[in-house]
Amino acid sequence: MAAVIQSSPGQQVNNDTRHMRVAFAVLLAFFIVAPVVVYPVFLMKVMCFALFACAFNLLIGFGGLLSFGHAMFLGTAGYAAAHSAKVWGFTPELAVLFATACAAVLAFVTGLLAIRRQGIYFAMITLALSQMVYFFYLQAPFTGGEDGIQAVPRGFLFGVIDLSNTAAMYVFVLAIFMFGVLLIWRVVHSPFGQVLKAIRENEPRALSLGYDTDRYKFTAYILSGTIAGLAGATKALVFQLASLTDVHWSMSNEVVLMTLLGGLGTIFGPIIGAAVIITMQNYLAQLGAWVTVVQGLIFVICVLAFRRGIIGEVANMIRKPL
Amino acid sequence: MEIFGVPSQALFGQLLIGLINGSFYALLSLGLAVIFGLLNIINFTHGAQYMMGAFVAYLCLNKLGVGYWPSLIIAPIVVGITGVIIERTMLQRLYKLDHLYGLLLTLGIALIIQGLFRNEFGSSGQPYPIPPELTGGQNLGFMFLPNYRAWVIGASLFMCLATWFVIERTKLGGYLRAATENPTLVQAFGINVPKMITLTYGFGVALAALGGVMAAPIYQVSPQMGADLIIVVFAVVVIGGMGSILGTIITGFALGLVEGLTKVFYPEASNTVIFVVMALVLLVKPAGLFGTQK
Numbered sequence: 028m029a030a031v032i033q034s035s036p037g038q039q040v041n042n043d044t045r046h047m048r049v050a051f052a053v054l055l056a057f058f059i060v061a062p063v064v065v066y067p068v069f070l071m072k073v074m075c076f077a078l079f080a081c082a083f084n085l086l087i088g089f090g091g092l093l094s095f096g097h098a099m100f101l102g103t104a105g106y107a108a109a110h111s112a113k114v115w116g117f118t119p120e121l122a123v124l125f126a127t128a129c130a131a132v133l134a135f136v137t138g139l140l141a142i143r144r145q146g147i148y149f150a151m152i153t154l155a156l157s158q159m160v161y162f163f164y165l166q167a168p169f170t171g172g173e174d175g176i177q178a179v180p181r182g183f184l185f186g187v188i189d190l191s192n193t194a195a196m197y198v199f200v201l202a203i204f205m206f207g208v209l210l211i212w213r214v215v216h217s218p219f220g221q222v223l224k225a226i227r228e229n230e231p232r233a234l235s236l237g238y239d240t241d242r243y244k245f246t247a248y249i250l251s252g253t254i255a256g257l258a259g260a261t262k263a264l265v266f267q268l269a270s271l272t273d274v275h276w277s278m279s280n281e282v283v284l285m286t287l288l289g290g291l292g293t294i295f296g297p298i299i300g301a302a303v304i305i306t307m308q309n310y311l312a313q314l315g316a317w318v319t320v321v322q323g324l325i326f327v328i329c330v331l332a333f334r335r336g337i338i339g340e341v342a343n344m345i346r347k348p349l
Numbered sequence: 350m351e352i353f354g355v356p357s358q359a360l361f362g363q364l365l366i367g368l369i370n371g372s373f374y375a376l377l378s379l380g381l382a383v384i385f386g387l388l389n390i391i392n393f394t395h396g397a398q399y400m401m402g403a404f405v406a407y408l409c410l411n412k413l414g415v416g417y418w419p420s421l422i423i424a425p426i427v428v429g430i431t432g433v434i435i436e437r438t439m440l441q442r443l444y445k446l447d448h449l450y451g452l453l454l455t456l457g458i459a460l461i462i463q464g465l466f467r468n469e470f471g472s473s474g475q476p477y478p479i480p481p482e483l484t485g486g487q488n489l490g491f492m493f494l495p496n497y498r499a500w501v502i503g504a505s506l507f508m509c510l511a512t513w514f515v516i517e518r519t520k521l522g523g524y525l526r527a528a529t530e531n532p533t534l535v536q537a538f539g540i541n542v543p544k545m546i547t548l549t550y551g552f553g554v555a556l557a558a559l560g561g562v563m564a565a566p567i568y569q570v571s572p573q574m575g576a577d578l579i580i581v582v583f584a585v586v587v588i589g590g591m592g593s594i595l596g597t598i599i600t601g602f603a604l605g606l607v608e609g610l611t612k613v614f615y616p617e618a619s620n621t622v623i624f625v626v627m628a629l630v631l632l633v634k635p636a637g638l639f640g641t642q643k
Contacts, residue, residue: 093449140628143635147391147448148587152631155584158577159624166617276580280456287453319464326457330450331442 044216046347050295051209058201067197068265069309073302074204075262080285080297081211082254088292089215090247091227093150095279096157097255099137102164102274104130104256109176109269110169119182119190119199123260130256131249133160138248142241145230154276161274175270179263196265203261207254212294214250223247284322287329290336295349299337355613361492363609369498369567371605372505373399375598376560377582379509380553382591383516386529387549390440390451395582396575397459398554401428402561404466407477407570417480417566424562425555432554436547459576466572474569501563508559509598516594525549584627590640600638 061070079101086092108126111117117125141152164170171177181190190196214220225233226240234240263269272278281304289300304322311318329336335343342349353360377395384392392398405427406420415423435458443450479497486495516522528535528542536542561575568574589600604623611622618625630638 093452140631143631144587147385147452150449150452151391151583151587152627154580155587155624155627158580158584159621159628162620162624165620280460283453283456316464316467319460319467323457323460323462323464326453326460327439330454330457331439334446334450 047212047294047349050349051212054208054295054298055201055205058204062194062197067193069305071197071200071265072262073305074200075258075265076282076285076305077298077301078204078207078261079255079258080282080289080301081208081294082251082258083282084286084291084293084297085211085214085254086247086251087286088296089220089227090223090244090251092145092244092248093283094141094153094248094251095150095276095283096137096141096153096155096160097252097282098274098276098278099157099160100130100134100252100255101259101262101278101282102269102271103133103160104259105263105269105273106164106170106176108260108263109179109267112182112264113176113179114169117182118186119184119264122182122264123203123257126260126263127253127256130259131253134249134252134256138245138252142245142248154279157274157279158276161271161276164271164274170269170271173271175268176263177268179267179269181264181267190264200261200265203257207257208294208298211254215294219243219246280322284326284329286336288325288336290339290342290349291334293336293338293342293349296336296338303337353614357491358493360613363613364606365492365494365498365609366612367606367609368502368602369605370608371602372502373560373564373578373601374582374585374605375509375601376505376556377578378585378589378597378601379512379594380556380560381582381586382589382594382597383512383556384550384553385591387525387546388436388440388444388451389448390443390455391448391583392550392553393452393455393579394435394459394462395455395554395557396577396579397462398428398432398575399557399561399564399578400466400572400575401431401462402558403477403565403570403574404470404561404572405558406562406565407475410477417562420562421559425558428558428561429551429555433547433551436550440550441543441547459579463572463576470572472571472573474571474574477565477570479566497566501567504563505560506602508556509601512556513594513598581623584623586637588623588627588630588637590637592637592641593639596637596639 058070058074079097082100083094083097086094104126107129108122111125112119112122137153137156141149141156144152165172169176181196184190184195184199188195188199190199222233222238222243225236226238226243230240259273262273285300285304286297287300288303289298290296307321308318311321333340338349377399381392381395384390402424405424406417409415409420409423410417439454439458440451443454483497483500486493487499488494516525524535524540525545528540528545532542564574585601585604586597588604589597591597604626607626608619608622612619
């Protein structure tokens with residue numbers, strides 16, 4: 028992805044982080060005020076997918092690795108959270124932690140395989156691995172097959188706060204979302220993140236400078252999968268449901284689409300992209316297969332004419348990375 | 350008669366199904382490899398173009414009364430032309446960019462095509478009859494071989510080998526291989542490389558459509574028929590490595606057989622066995638069985 032991202036201002040090392048603080052404050056303020064006018068469950072859905080897309084973007088936007096199998100982390104964590112909360116009676120924070128750990132383990136195992144190839148092969152391998160995971164969940168007894176795991180209890184946070192209360196759940200999701208996004212921002216701006224960008228721009232050179240590029244890519248892959256798992260676990264608690272939809276490859280397509288539309292390699296792009304795509308699905312839901320057509324069109328338009336994405340264009344206009 | 354505790358009829362039956370699936374894996378991964386060789390693009394639309402091939406045959410039969418045999422020629426040409434249009438109008442703009450954009454673009458096109466077909470024909474499958482010349486079958490003593498399936502295996506093997514012959518043994522194929530190595534130099538010799546790229550894409554797509562026509566009487570004709578198949582074909586391509594045409598063909602057929610055998614001995618894993626093989630190959634030989642790592 029180096030070709031485009033080089034031209035995007037989101038990539039420059041910029042010590043001026045004031046406007047970023049403002050942007051984070053705006054983001055937080057938006058999600059605090061928005062429930063007054065927008066249906067909170069819809070906003071929670073947006074936050075889950077936004078975090079999912081941010082995690083995916085960590086890998087492609089900053090590491091240059093296109094994964095076509097990120098649904099496996101979302102879905103695995105969803106099943107783990109749902110099963111542990113419903114069958115084992117975990118409290119919500121334990122269920123989320125356990126599910127995120129499961130996604131991390133899956134990322135470790137699949138990363139060992141996928142990281143052996145680059146570029147297009149990496150994309151195909153992650154796609155194939157996630158399809159394998161999909162078939163596993165299709166047949167595994169604990170997932171409930173086509174029905175999924177339904178009526179997952181949201182439980183009591185720390186044993187005290189009742190999350191079946193929408194307002195409490197909303198704050199819980201918002202906290203996780205902000206934690207995840209800030210974590211990604213921290214990672215991107217750490218020395219680790221800088222090395223990752225160096226690898227994306229020119230892997231042989233990074234290698235010749237003495238960086239063990241495979242280890243960096245592997246770590247980025249695990250981080251990305253783990254945060255995607257965090258999003259999946261939260262999503263399962265919000266909707267009290269874990270189903271095959273979240274593991275299916277079309278979910279992986281969607282996260283690619285959200286990130287591409289919002290802006291590869293930007294911090295806020297995936298959030299905007301997720302919000303746009305989720306809103307669109309909400310309004311076009313009655314139209315059936317036309318949703319697929321519209322998604323395909325957005326892919327084509329983004330690739331042919333709009334490669335910076337929404338936030339990438341804005342960042343280019345104000346000449347500051349976002 | 351039993352082999353390893355499995356009735357031989359069942360064993361050979363599954364092996365036959367495996368060979369049939371293998372024929373399609375080989376045809377599709379061959380098209381992908383040919384396209385990748387020259388365009389450096391993984392054609393995500395391949396599954397949708399396979400499906401279009403089947404639908405062209407289906408529409409020819411039901412709207413125009415044109416039967417199976419003419420469809421074998423018509424469908425690849427029609428779908429090949431749409432491929433040429435896609436290459437000329439869209440893919441061409443991406444050659445200077447990262448290859449991943451080609452993947453994303455062709456994914457978008459695949460979604461559009463599949464969505465449009467689903468709107469028009471619904472999600473359920475449409476039956477397509479076996480051509481009358483090929484109904485019935487042969488009793489080989491140890492198993493019953495339906496004529497149509499024998500024809501599919503034979504025809505697909507023939508197409509694969511013909512493609513191999515053209516690419517590896519003719520002058521045209523020589524130009525193609527040279528352009529894969531160094532397009533600028535080949536162009537300097539007065540060969541129209543952009544045109545060759547367009548035709549190569551059209552040809553790869555036509556192979557997919559041919560696979561679709563042959564698949565129509567075996568599987569049902571449905572808008573989703575290529576969507577899951579393409580993922581398996583990707584795994585096949587990773588296992589074989591796209592460096593060698595013959596390697597791609599062998600891998601395709603062999604993996605079909607492996608899948609068939611798994612259905613006999615451990616049916617639960619038949620959906621995943623190809624992905625497991627892929628994981629093992631990546632551990633042992635990351636470049637693929639016949640590939641060379643750049």
